Amino acid sequence: MRSNLKTPLFIVLVGIAFLSALLGCAHRHAYITDDMYSNHVGDITRNRGLDDDDFQRCFAEDSTVQYFNYSDGFRYKGEKKALNDFFNENYQPVHKKNQSGYIRIRFVVNCKGESGQFRVLESDEHFLPKKFHPKIVNQLLRLTKKLDGWFIVSDGTHRALDYYQYLIFKIEAGEIKEIMP
């Protein structure tokens, strides 16, 4: 009697284990991705509605590197101090309710040191998507577009490259508290 029960019992146990594994994957931290991946994370593609026609990359979009790939990190004429001073002198705080969080402006700097193709990302202090008051975002965007001290990044053979650069503004009550990187 016992030997007849062993095989079906074994099969049942294996089946239960298999189903458990499947169900376990389903309820344990189900991962959701809503990204359609570009070739590289953060790729910016030309948008005729947003972008200035005068700005051109020197190379194909896929060849654009990150600001930290070859250079000594973040490099701006007059160093970070000059950039901070520029925003301190020109940004007018916007004292409206609930204007705290992070605003990233990311853009391309081409092989001539010109900048273009600006894109904005906004979040609250907990990094959840949020829309800031347009007066804040538009100011920061306008001022960022005015920056003209971007260094040229070159590869190991001294060939000038296009690169992605970003600025993140930490905003508290409508004021700039810090500028990263």
Add this chain to the structure above:
Amino acid sequence: MKKRFVLGFFVVWSSFSFGQSCASYKLNGDTLRYRSCLKCEEAYKHYQFSREFQSLMDSAIVIDSSYYLPYRQKSVAYLKSGDFVTWKRLIDKAVECDEVSVLGYRASCRYQFFRDYAGCIEDIDRLDSLVAQDIGEIHNGDYHLNVIKAISYNALGKTAKAIDVMEEHMASDNFYPLLYDYFLLGYFYLEQENFSRAEVLFRQQQEVNDIAENDYYLARTYLLMGNREEAKIWIRSAKNKYLSQHTMYDQYTEPYGKIYLGDIDLLHDEVLSD
């Protein structure tokens, strides 16, 4: 021939080593984790920003959605490109899967890339409550986690608390100075106008990592102590070190306390003025 042998040995050894780190899961009978780990290693052959890397990490997640590593590894490209929204979503998943393995890393990213000081402190305190051993250093080894906790308190205007955290850390049995420890504590004491203590710490820093920032703040300390002659010596030294690139540096972000040539020149003028 010898070079090829060494290179070949290294390639084989590396493959064996990576295989071994996943093999531990297999030895423990966790087949899903083992397969997911192997998928992560397959992803490492690609640039972390690439579609291939991200997709292979997704495959690792499909195999074992409770494994922290692929979420953490996916998050890095978003971190480095400043996409705080996607980064946080991914790193939070990693923390959910394994707090002890990821909290220190999330704390250091919050501090370094986003200056989320409150979040950094919260993560470090949470990690401290979970482990009995030393909580360790940040991901690039430049600071101990207690040091970025102290920095965060200072940045939030709680300098006395920052000093307490640093002093306790430096008094611990396991303490050994990293790149900027004495400098930072000196900076905090300077802010509290404890000039004598600041001076001692800046001098200690010179023995460990002799940077322009340290000489700059030493000059400032002497100026505030009324010792203009010493201030002149150290502001000139700061400039020389800055120009010869003996200065705080990070490839991705701005180290806390970093100064620039413009700052040196301003202090220089102040020191030389009557």
